Amino acid sequence: MVSPVLLIAVPLGLAFLVPLISLVSRRAAMLVPVVACLFNLVVAITLMPGVLDQPVVEKIGGFPPPFCINLYAGPVGVLFAALIALAGLGIAVYAMAYIRTGPVDRYHLLYLLLLVGATGVVLTGDVFNLFVFFEILCISSYALVAYMGNKSGLEASVKYLIQGAVGSGLLLMGIGLLYGQFGTLNMADIANRMGSVNQVSVFVPLALIISGLGVEAAIFPLNAWLPDAHSSAPSSISAILSGIAIEVGLYAMVRMIFTVFGATSILMFMVFLGALTLLLGELCAFAQSNVKRMLAYSSIGQIGLILFALAMATSYSVAGGLFQLLSHTLSKALLFLAAGYMIYRSGSMEISSLHGMGKRMPLTSLAFTIGAFSLVGLPPFVGFPSKFLIVRAALARQQSIFTILLGFVLLGTLIEGAYFFRVVQAIYFKKGSGETGRSYAPAVALVSMFIFAALIIFVGIYPQPVADAVGSAATELLDRAEYVRSVLQ
Amino acid sequence: MRIFLSLVVLAVIAVGIGKTLMEIPFGEDTTNVGGYYIQSGRDDTGAANIVTSVVVGYRAFDTLGEVTVLFVAAVGLGAVLAVGSASGRRRDVEPASLVLYTGCRFLFPLILLFGAYIFIHGHLTPGGGFQGGAIVASAFLLVYLGCRGRRIRHGWSKATESLGGLVFVGLGLLGLTAAGHFFLSNYLPKGTVNHLFSAGIIPIIYVAIGFKVGAELAGVIDDLVEESE
Numbered sequence: 001m002v003s004p005v006l007l008i009a010v011p012l013g014l015a016f017l018v019p020l021i022s023l024v025s026r027r028a029a030m031l032v033p034v035v036a037c038l039f040n041l042v043v044a045i046t047l048m049p050g051v052l053d054q055p056v057v058e059k060i061g062g063f064p065p066p067f068c069i070n071l072y073a074g075p076v077g078v079l080f081a082a083l084i085a086l087a088g089l090g091i092a093v094y095a096m097a098y099i100r101t102g103p104v105d106r107y108h109l110l111y112l113l114l115l116v117g118a119t120g121v122v123l124t125g126d127v128f129n130l131f132v133f134f135e136i137l138c139i140s141s142y143a144l145v146a147y148m149g150n151k152s153g154l155e156a157s158v159k160y161l162i163q164g165a166v167g168s169g170l171l172l173m174g175i176g177l178l179y180g181q182f183g184t185l186n187m188a189d190i191a192n193r194m195g196s197v198n199q200v201s202v203f204v205p206l207a208l209i210i211s212g213l214g215v216e217a218a219i220f221p222l223n224a225w226l227p228d229a230h231s232s233a234p235s236s237i238s239a240i241l242s243g244i245a246i247e248v249g250l251y252a253m254v255r256m257i258f259t260v261f262g263a264t265s266i267l268m269f270m271v272f273l274g275a276l277t278l279l280l281g282e283l284c285a286f287a288q289s290n291v292k293r294m295l296a297y298s299s300i301g302q303i304g305l306i307l308f309a310l311a312m313a314t315s316y317s318v319a320g321g322l323f324q325l326l327s328h329t330l331s332k333a334l335l336f337l338a339a340g341y342m343i344y345r346s347g348s349m350e351i352s353s354l355h356g357m358g359k360r361m362p363l364t365s366l367a368f369t370i371g372a373f374s375l376v377g378l379p380p381f382v383g384f385p386s387k388f389l390i391v392r393a394a395l396a397r398q399q400s401i402f403t404i405l406l407g408f409v410l411l412g413t414l415i416e417g418a419y420f421f422r423v424v425q426a427i428y429f430k431k432g433s434g435e436t437g438r439s440y441a442p443a444v445a446l447v448s449m450f451i452f453a454a455l456i457i458f459v460g461i462y463p464q465p466v467a468d469a470v471g472s473a474a475t476e477l478l479d480r481a482e483y484v485r486s487v488l489q
Numbered sequence: 490m491r492i493f494l495s496l497v498v499l500a501v502i503a504v505g506i507g508k509t510l511m512e513i514p515f516g517e518d519t520t521n522v523g524g525y526y527i528q529s530g531r532d533d534t535g536a537a538n539i540v541t542s543v544v545v546g547y548r549a550f551d552t553l554g555e556v557t558v559l560f561v562a563a564v565g566l567g568a569v570l571a572v573g574s575a576s577g578r579r580r581d582v583e584p585a586s587l588v589l590y591t592g593c594r595f596l597f598p599l600i601l602l603f604g605a606y607i608f609i610h611g612h613l614t615p616g617g618g619f620q621g622g623a624i625v626a627s628a629f630l631l632v633y634l635g636c637r638g639r640r641i642r643h644g645w646s647k648a649t650e651s652l653g654g655l656v657f658v659g660l661g662l663l664g665l666t667a668a669g670h671f672f673l674s675n676y677l678p679k680g681t682v683n684h685l686f687s688a689g690i691i692p693i694i695y696v697a698i699g700f701k702v703g704a705e706l707a708g709v710i711d712d713l714v715e716e717s718e
Contacts, residue, residue, distance in 0.1 A: 016654030132554035143565025
């Protein structure tokens, strides 16, 4: 039996090994994240069939649950861990070619620790432990945003750091108030005692925790840091921040709402917030002329869509939301990676400088187009089944308010289609002014892009295995009693 | 208007937090998990210091996470500063006075000894790896202030940092193979409470943390000194 703790401990051990490796060879450090992600991917896939039947509760230190920290490896946790390892692997391969300047060994070390933090957040079953891993995730991303050392990167990083630190502070206050009232930090134990206290006094920690996590999850109006941070970071880091970091923040928020608090009363508010975040994100993205800022705003829109689906809290809609999350991770990572080399070659982030790229960099342009079409939700790419599930789930609620909100969501998708087609048009159908010679991205980077592209097409054509996995993940998220029972039995 | 609005929002938050704090029974013996730790911490982990039995026993996984947070912060600071000052400029500094210099040289080993005492006895007396490590780092800070121009060797501090972390993770992983099959389970003999060699893996972890935190904070001081010159 493979233990889920390996998903955290082995990459962490490898991360501690990096400084020793880089004493021998600085370049060798770049292989470590690749090895760690491969290992995690294998472990997560091995664990998957087992946890679909029965979640694994790993007691760390061997004490019985409310007294120890436990990991909860259910379908949600293992699915996320697999996704983090998969996206992490693709982006780590890309970064081997893309990151050439600066303290390279430290880049790869921080990148690996970011993934460790994300994996820890999705697997833990303890609120304070969640905070600790969340901090690992956040602090490594602050440093990575500033990696280029230019003025805009440092400014974005400081902005991100200040807002993120305030968010973490709110989260910690919320956790402290919870501990004061319940005398325990175990998620299942808190959920179990939730009914025994005055509901008004639980609302304040709930509000603090949601606003704290909302900063990292980039929910409107807490997302002012995101466009700067995602556009000034190196492209590989933009990809991991957009593809993994904000999703993990959203996961933590949803886990708190569904499992720990069981707060069904605020779900309607979250549905509205999701639709609003979606519309504002897409509208801002439409107005951008800088391709990376456009992608960053589009991430806000997508997070809004995912939140909209998750907060509807039916098994269909949560499955749709998780599916959309997966498809956003793959598509947005691919978009940032492809945009990275197009920007590198053209020397500017303006959309107008991408004119004629379809001729100059045919493969990278193709990858970008696949990512864009998938994000918009065209068949046969992965974005289609996921958006379709969400639409079906919203209609199945059979309430006019959801139908109206769905109208706004579809409007958001239309806007999304408009600005992505504009870029694709610029790439293929506008004549470039400068050089016209062919140039390719390095082979390693192309391999990584085509792994993502192949996955997008493959899952788009055969969505069934993924749909089954997100289906049981949705059941886990919604079934609070089962979560409590399996931890505290 | 804006000030007024912010004041209103602040007031609402303050009232909310205040009301919640009123619900919390401070000073009463109601916390269920805490009560268990006080009752059986000593028997479960073999550590005479109950705080340590929680920090490195029941919640050792959090401690591993916190060690990592410090590691991330130190590496991140190093990365940002390394990019910021690519040129290895060094300015000659005026040496400190003889009294300061001699005093620092006299105090340095004593502070190291005290730091080591704090982290080695973490499972018996108040203190532990983080506190001991911070004291060790303060010895290095003193050297930077009093004996200017002296530097720690980066290779050594990095290697110590790495090894400290590796020992912690490695001990945890060994727990998966040892009796009990749990990560970070205390599989070594617990010995007699209040003896130096007791509490199984706890003192080993604290020594590893002490070295790691000491090396890490000394490295941070070194990075910052370099930057300010």
